[in-house]
Amino acid sequence: MSSTDTAEVADAAADADHAAEQAAAEAEALVERLRGALGDGLVEWHTDRGTLWVRVERDSWADLARWLRNDEGFAFFNFLSAIDWLPSPFGRDMDSAVDNALDPPEPAEPPATETGAAGGDTRFQLLARLNDVASGRSVIAKADLPTDDLRAPSWVPTYPGADWHEREAWEMFGIDFDGHPGLRHIYLPGEFEGHPLRKDYPLLARRVKPWPGLVDVELMPETNGGKDGPS
Amino acid sequence: MTVTERQQLSYIAAQAADARVNLEIETEGMTLNIGPQHPATHGTLRIVAKLDGEQVVSAEPVMGYMHRGYEKLAEVRTYPQVTTLINRIDWLGSFANEVPFILAAEQLMEVEAPPRAQWIRTILFELSRIANVTLFLGDMAVQVGAITPVFFAFRDREHVLNQIEAATGGRFHPNFDRIGGLKDDLPAGWVAETRRAMGKIRAFCDQIEELVEGNEIFQARTRGIGVIPADVGLSYGLTGANIRASGVDWDLRRDSPCGLVHDQVDWKVWTHPDGDSFARFWVRLQETREATKIVDQLLDGIPPGPIMAKVPVIIKVPAGEAHVETENPLGVMGYYVVSKGDLFPFRVKIRSASFSNVSITPWLLKGVYVPDIITILGSLYFILGDIDR
Numbered sequence: 260m261s262s263t264d265t266a267e268v269a270d271a272a273a274d275a276d277h278a279a280e281q282a283a284a285e286a287e288a289l290v291e292r293l294r295g296a297l298g299d300g301l302v303e304w305h306t307d308r309g310t311l312w313v314r315v316e317r318d319s320w321a322d323l324a325r326w327l328r329n330d331e332g333f334a335f336f337n338f339l340s341a342i343d344w345l346p347s348p349f350g351r352d353m354d355s356a357v358d359n360a361l362d363p364p365e366p367a368e369p370p371a372t373e374t375g376a377a378g379g380d381t382r383f384q385l386l387a388r389l390n391d392v393a394s395g396r397s398v399i400a401k402a403d404l405p406t407d408d409l410r411a412p413s414w415v416p417t418y419p420g421a422d423w424h425e426r427e428a429w430e431m432f433g434i435d436f437d438g439h440p441g442l443r444h445i446y447l448p449g450e451f452e453g454h455p456l457r458k459d460y461p462l463l464a465r466r467v468k469p470w471p472g473l474v475d476v477e478l479m480p481e482t483n484g485g486k487d488g489p490s
Numbered sequence: 491m492t493v494t495e496r497q498q499l500s501y502i503a504a505q506a507a508d509a510r511v512n513l514e515i516e517t518e519g520m521t522l523n524i525g526p527q528h529p530a531t532h533g534t535l536r537i538v539a540k541l542d543g544e545q546v547v548s549a550e551p552v553m554g555y556m557h558r559g560y561e562k563l564a565e566v567r568t569y570p571q572v573t574t575l576i577n578r579i580d581w582l583g584s585f586a587n588e589v590p591f592i593l594a595a596e597q598l599m600e601v602e603a604p605p606r607a608q609w610i611r612t613i614l615f616e617l618s619r620i621a622n623v624t625l626f627l628g629d630m631a632v633q634v635g636a637i638t639p640v641f642f643a644f645r646d647r648e649h650v651l652n653q654i655e656a657a658t659g660g661r662f663h664p665n666f667d668r669i670g671g672l673k674d675d676l677p678a679g680w681v682a683e684t685r686r687a688m689g690k691i692r693a694f695c696d697q698i699e700e701l702v703e704g705n706e707i708f709q710a711r712t713r714g715i716g717v718i719p720a721d722v723g724l725s726y727g728l729t730g731a732n733i734r735a736s737g738v739d740w741d742l743r744r745d746s747p748c749g750l751v752h753d754q755v756d757w758k759v760w761t762h763p764d765g766d767s768f769a770r771f772w773v774r775l776q777e778t779r780e781a782t783k784i785v786d787q788l789l790d791g792i793p794p795g796p797i798m799a800k801v802p803v804i805i806k807v808p809a810g811e812a813h814v815e816t817e818n819p820l821g822v823m824g825y826y827v828v829s830k831g832d833l834f835p836f837r838v839k840i841r842s843a844s845f846s847n848v849s850i851t852p853w854l855l856k857g858v859y860v861p862d863i864i865t866i867l868g869s870l871y872f873i874l875g876d877i878d879r
Contacts, residue, residue: 302735308597310813334724338841342828347565386826386839388813392724392740399813399826420726431561448877450524453561466568490586 265377285396286311289331296326302403303378314378314401320385321412321438323339323400327389328417333398336418339425341404345382346456358489373474383408383432386426387414410435494737500714508545508857514568525865526555534713534875535848539855539863546863551638551848556878564838569595569669570803572835575661576825579842580876582793583819584624585614585654589666591838593749595669598807603749606795607671611683612750613658613735613788614666615816620691621650623820624777626871627695630771631702632818633868634711639701646694649687656680669805672797680790695779703775712768716854716866719765724863725855727846730821731773732870736765747817750816755787767869774871806833818846820876823856844872 284377285305289481293313305312315323327333368484381403390397413436414421424434426445433454436442444451453460524534534555540547545569559753560579565573577584581598596602603611603735619701624644628643657676658664666673675714702708718728721738760776762769809831815824821843828837846869855863 306715307810308812312811328725332719336725336846337822337824338727338839338846339828340826340839342837342839346830388824388826388841392738395745418725418727419722419853420728420846420849423845446557448554455559460562462562462566473799 263435275417278412282309284305289398292331292453293323293326296330305378310397310399312401314403317385317402317411319418320402320415323331324387324389324417325331327398331391332393333391334441335390335392336414336420337397339385339387339389339414339421339428341434341456342384342386343432343456343458344379344381345385347370355472360459363429372421380402380460383409383434385411385428385434402436409433410437411440414437430454493688494720496763497717497719497736497765500572500764501717501719502768504714505857509746520732522860523679526544526552526683535861535872535877537851537855537867539860541860544859546855546858546860549852549863551851553848553874553877558879560879561840562837564835566834568833569807569835572838573667573850574663574665575666576840578875579840579845579879580622580820580823580873581624581662581817582873583660584619584660585618585623585658585666586816586818587665587823588665589615589750590814590816590818590823591827592667592669592824593813593816595805595813596698596749597814597826598810598829599669599801599805600808601670601799602797602803604799605672605751605793606675607790607797607799608749608751608753609671609792610657610676610797611667612752613785613792614654615686615750616662616785616788617650617654619781619819620778620785621647622676623774624650624691624694625823626774627698627702627771628648629777630731630865630868630871631698631708632665632867634708635703636702636708639698642694642697642701646690649690653680653684653687656683668801670801671741671796675765678803679794685786685789688785691782692779695775697784698775703772705814709768711862711865712766712771712869713764714766715862716853716858717765722853723765723850726850728817728844728850729843730769732821732847734759734761735769735773737761737763742822748814748816752784753789755784757784757787767865770871771842773836804833806831806837815841816841819848820873842876844874845875845879848877849870 283306290304290313297315297319300316301313301320302316303314306415339426383404383406385402385404387400402411411434413425414427416438422440423445426442428434429436429442430444430447431454522539522541522820523536524539526534536552537549538552538809539549560575563575571593572590576587579587624643624647628640631639654664655661657680658666686749710759718736720738723733723736724738739761740761744759747753757780760780762773808830809829813826813829815822823843827835830836854866858866860862
C-alpha cells in the first residue's frame with residue numbers, strides 16, 4: 260500500500276469517525292428534546308452504530324409517536340412489532356422434542372438482565388421504528404408491557420399505517436391496542452387459538468419430529484487421490 | 491413533506507367527478523369478492539369490496555393464504571439456514587432478500603465482507619431488482635388489457651435469470667449470500683455475458699416505453715388514478731418506487747448505504763410528482779434503466795481479492811440487536827435481529843415492503859371504480875410472499 264493510499268484510508272476513517280460523532284451528538288440532542296416533551300415517560304436510551312433506541316413508559320407510547328411525527332418530522336412509519344423476552348421453555352428447540360410433546364416443561368421466568376438495547380423490565384416489549392425521510396434520522400422505540408395487562412395505546416390515530424402492524428402484534432403476541440379501529444386476525448384463520456410468536460407457543464413440527472442434526476456443516480471428505488471410494 | 495399542486499388538482503378533479511356520478515345515479519350497494527387470486531397471480535390475495543354501482547365504498551384485503559410463519563421458523567434455525575427461508579419472501583428478487591439479513595448478522599458479529607464480495611453482492615442485488623421489475627413492466631400492461639408486453643418481459647427477464655443462475659446455481663432461489671462474503675466466485679466469462687444481458691434489458695425498456703408508456707389507452711387508465719399524496723404514503727409506510735412516484739426523494743441505496751457499494755458508482759434516484767398509477771409505472775421503468783447502468787459500472791470495477799472474510803465454520807452470533815434495511819426491488823426491507831449469543835437468532839422481525847405498501851389499499855381504493863382496482867393494485871406492485879411472509 261502506497262503512502263497516498265494510507266493517507267486516503269486514514270482520511271476516510273477520520274470522516275467516518277466524524278460522521279459517527281456528529282450522529283451521536285444529534286441523537287443526544289433529540290433525546291434531550293424528547294425528555295423535555297415526555298418528562299419521566301422516557302425510561303432509557305441507547306445508541307449503537309448510528310441507531311438510536313429509546314424506551315418509554317407504556318402511557319407515553321402514543322405521545323412519543325405524536326411528538327416524533329408532529330414536532331420532529333418523523334413522517335415515515337417503518338414497522339411495529341413486539342419481542343417476547345422469555346427464554347424458550349422448550350430448550351434450544353434442537354434437542355429431542357418428541358418426549359416433551361404431551362408434557363411440556365413449565366415456562367420459566369426470564370432473567371431481567373437478558374433484555375437487549377435500552378433494557379427492559381418485563382417479558383413483553385413493544386418494538387417500533389420511525390424514520391425522518393428528509394434528514395435520514397431514525398428511532399427505534401420500545402415500551403415495556405406488564406405481563407398481566409398486555410395493552411398499549413394505539414398508534415393508528417397518528418400513523419394510519421400502524422393498523423395492520425398492530426393487528427399482527429395482537430394476533431402473534433396477544434397485545435391489545437386501545438383505540439385501534441378493529442383488532443381481528445390478519446394472517447391466521449378466525450378460529451385460531453393461541454399467539455404463535457410467544458416463546459411458550461410450541462412449534463409443533465419441532466415437537467413431533469426430532470431435528471435431524473444440530474450441526475448443519477459437514478466438512479468435505481478428504482481427497483484420497485481416487486484410490487478407494489467412488490470416482 | 492407537502493402535497494404538490496398537481497397532486498391536489500388531480501385528486502380534487504377525481505373527487506368532483508365521483509360526486510357528480512353519485513348525484514346522477516342512485517344505486518344499490520353490493521359486495522364483490524375479488525380473488526383469492528391476484529389478478530396477475532403474484533400469489534393469492536382476496537379483496538372484499540363493497541360497491542355502490544361501479545364505485546367502491548370500502549375495500550378490505552384479506553390475507554394469510556400464504557402465511558408461512560418465517561419469523562417463528564427463523565427462531566429454530568441457525569443463521570446460515572435462515573437464508574433458505576427468507577429467499578422465499580419476495581420470490582422474484584430472492585437474492586435481495588438475503589442481503590439485509592446477512593448484513594444484520596455481520597453487523598452483530600463485527601465481520602465485514604471483503605471488497606470483492608461487496609461488489610458482487612451489489613451486482614447480484616441489482617440483477618434481482620432488474621429480474622423483479624422487468625416482470626412488473628410487462629405485467630402492468632396486462633392489467634389494462636394488453637397481453638403482448640408480458641411475453642416480452644418473460645423473454646428478456648430470462649437473460650438476467652440466466653446470469654443469476656450462472657453465478658449462483660439457482661434461477662429463483664440463489665441462497666448464495668454468506669455471513670462474511672459469498673459462496674463462490676464468479677464463473678469465467680460472466681462479466682461479458684452480463685454486460686450483454688444489460689444491453690438487452692435496456693432495449694426491452696425502450697420497447698416497453700414505445701409499446702406501453704405512450705399508449706393512449708394505458709395513459710387513460712393510469713393517469714390520475716390511485717393518487718397517493720406524499721404525506722399519506724409516508725404515514726402508511728409506503729416505500730420504494732411507490733413513494734418515489736409521490737415525489738419523495740428517498741432511496742436507501744443513496745441515503746444510507748450499508749454494506750453495499752452503490753455509493754461507488756454514478757447513478758440517479760428518479761421521482762415523479764404525480765403519485766398516480768402512471769407515475770409508479772414510470773418510476774419503475776426509469777429505475778430498471780438506472781439499475782442496468784449501476785450494474786455496468788460495477789462490472790468495470792470488480793476489485794480482486796478473496797470473496798470470504800475469516801468466519802468460524804460454526805457461526806455463533808454475539809448477543810445484541812441490529813436492524814438493517816436495504817432498498818429492495820419492492821421497497822424497504824429490513825430485518826430486526828435479536829441475538830442472545832447462540833447458534834440461532836432469538837427473534838427476527840421481518841419488515842417486508844409489500845405488507846406496508848398494500849396496507850394503504852383500504853384508503854386508496856375508497857371511491858375508485860371497479861376496473862381501476864386492478865390497475866391500482868398492479869401499479870402498487872406487491873408479491874404475496876412479501877406480504878404474508
